[in-house]
Amino acid sequence: MLDVRLRTVLSLVEPCKVLADVGTDHGYLPLEALKSGICEHAFAADLNELPLKRAQDTFAQSDVKDRVVFIRCSGIRDIPDPIDAVVIAGMGAETVMQIVTEDLERFRSIPQIILQVNKDVESLRRFMVQRGFDIVDEAITYKRHYYVVVKFAPSASHPEYNPFQLKYGPILLSQKDPIFLNHLTSRLNHVLDLASRVSHENKREAFVLEADAIRNVLDKES
Numbered sequence: 001m002l003d004v005r006l007r008t009v010l011s012l013v014e015p016c017k018v019l020a021d022v023g024t025d026h027g028y029l030p031l032e033a034l035k036s037g038i039c040e041h042a043f044a045a046d047l048n049e050l051p052l053k054r055a056q057d058t059f060a061q062s063d064v065k066d067r068v069v070f071i072r073c074s075g076i077r078d079i080p081d082p083i084d085a086v087v088i089a090g091m092g093a094e095t096v097m098q099i100v101t102e103d104l105e106r107f108r109s110i111p112q113i114i115l116q117v118n119k120d121v122e123s124l125r126r127f128m129v130q131r132g133f134d135i136v137d138e139a140i141t142y143k144r145h146y147y148v149v150v151k152f153a154p155s156a157s158h159p160e161y162n163p164f165q166l167k168y169g170p171i172l173l174s175q176k177d178p179i180f181l182n183h184l185t186s187r188l189n190h191v192l193d194l195a196s197r198v199s200h201e202n203k204r205e206a207f208v209l210e211a212d213a214i215r216n217v218l219d220k221e222s
C-alpha cells in the first residue's frame with residue numbers, strides 16, 4: 001500500500017512502542033507501521049479535519065484500528081507523552097521547522113525524529129543541527145523526483161557538519177547509494193550549467209567550487 005517515498009520514510013523508523021505521524025493525511029504510514037510491527041501504538045495527527053477523516057477511513061476496516069488514536073492538532077501539540085518516534089513527511093521545510101519550533105523542548109525528548117520535506121532539505125538540516133540535533137540516518141529514493149529522508153536524534157556528541165554535508169547529507173555522502181550518485185550527477189550538470197550562465201564572479205566561483213566537490217565524490221566511486 002505504501003508508495004516508494006513513504007516506504008523509504010518508514011525504513012528509517014526503528015521498532016518502538018509509540019509512533020506519531022504528524023500531518024498524516026491518508027494515514028497510510030501509521031497503518032503500515034502498526035501492521036508490520038514497527039510500532040505498538042500510533043498517533044495519527046493532522047491539523048485539518050478532512051485529512052484526519054481520510055486517515056480514519058483508511059483504518060476503518062483494519063484489524064489494528066484499536067491501536068491508533070486520531071488527533072486534530074498542529075504538530076505534536078496535543079499528542080501525549082511519551083512519543084518514541086515522530087514522522088513528519090510530505091510537507092514544506094518551513095512548515096516542518098515551524099512545527100519543531102512550536103514544541104522544541106518536547107522534540108528534544110523524542111529519540112527518533114524522521115523528516116521528509118519536499119524542498120530545501122539543506123535548510124532543514126541546518127535548522128535542526130543548530131538546535132542541537134544530530135543527523136543519525138538518511139535515505140534517498142526516486143519516483144519522478146528525488147526524495148530525501150533525514151533522521152535526527154537529540155544530540156549527544158554535537159558533530160560539526162560542513163556546508164557541503166548540510167547541503168547533500170553527511171550520511172548520503174558517505175554511503176553512496178546508487179540513487180544518490182545519480183542525484184549528484186544531475187546536480188553536477190545543473191551546477192555546471194549555472195556556472196556557465198551566471199555573470200557575477202563570486203557566484204560563478206561558488207558554483208565552480210560546488211561542482212569540484214561533487215566531482216570529487218563521484219570520482220572516488222568510478
Ligand SMILES: C[S@@+](CC[C@H](N)C(=O)[O-])C[C@H]1O[C@@H](n2cnc3c(N)ncnc32)[C@H](O)[C@@H]1O
Pocket residue numbers: 006022023024025026045046047048051073074075088089090091095099
Ligand atoms: C501533503 S500532506 C502529507 C501526507 C503524508 N504525511 C505523506 O507524506 O504522504 C500534508 C498534511 O499535513 C497537514 N498539515 C499541514 N500543516 C500541519 C501542521 N502544522 N500540523 C499537522 N499537520 C499539518 C495537512 O493538513 C496535510 O494533511
